[in-house]
Amino acid sequence: MLTTVFLLALAAPGSPAADTLRTPGGVQYVVHQPGQGQPPGPKGSVRVHYTGFLPNGKYFDTSATDRRPLRVRLGRGEIIPGWEELLPLLPAGARVWARVPARLAYGAKGVRDPDDDTRYRIPPDTDLVFELEIVRVN
Structure with a gap:
C-alpha cells in the first residue's frame, strides 16, 4: 500500500510530481512497476x-474482497x-497509482450507498484515487 502522504498528494489537484504521467483526458498516474509485454489497447x-x-x-x-481480479473488456x-x-x-504486471478526475x-451523479439511499458511497463531483495492478492482458 501507498503511504498516506503520497495518496493525499496524488489525490490533491494542482501541480503533479515529476514522475506523474497524464492521459489526454486528464487521468494522472504514477507507475510503480512497469510490467512487461504489450498493453491491451482500446479494445x-x-x-x-x-x-x-x-x-x-x-x-x-x-x-481483494473476493481475491479475484476484475475482468474488464475495454471499449x-x-x-x-x-x-x-x-x-x-498498461501491460501485464504493471502497478500504478492513478487520480481520476470526477x-x-x-x-455529478456520485454513487449512492447501497445500504442507505440517503447517503453516498462516492459523493457527487469527487475525484478518485486507485491502486491498480494489471494481472493479465488478453
Whole structure:
C-alpha cells in the first residue's frame, strides 16, 4: 500500500510530481512497476486488481474482497471513462497509482450507498484515487 502522504498528494489537484504521467483526458498516474509485454489497447481485455480511495484517503472498494481480479473488456462502457483511458496503456504486471478526475469517474451523479439511499458511497463531483495492478492482458 501507498503511504498516506503520497495518496493525499496524488489525490490533491494542482501541480503533479515529476514522475506523474497524464492521459489526454486528464487521468494522472504514477507507475510503480512497469510490467512487461504489450498493453491491451482500446479494445482489449484485462484482469485487474484494484483498490479505490476518496481524496481524503477513505477506502471505498477493492477486488481483494473476493481475491479475484476484475475482468474488464475495454471499449464497451463497462467501467468508468478514466479507466477506459488508462487501462489500455498498461501491460501485464504493471502497478500504478492513478487520480481520476470526477468528470471521468461518476461525475455529478456520485454513487449512492447501497445500504442507505440517503447517503453516498462516492459523493457527487469527487475525484478518485486507485491502486491498480494489471494481472493479465488478453
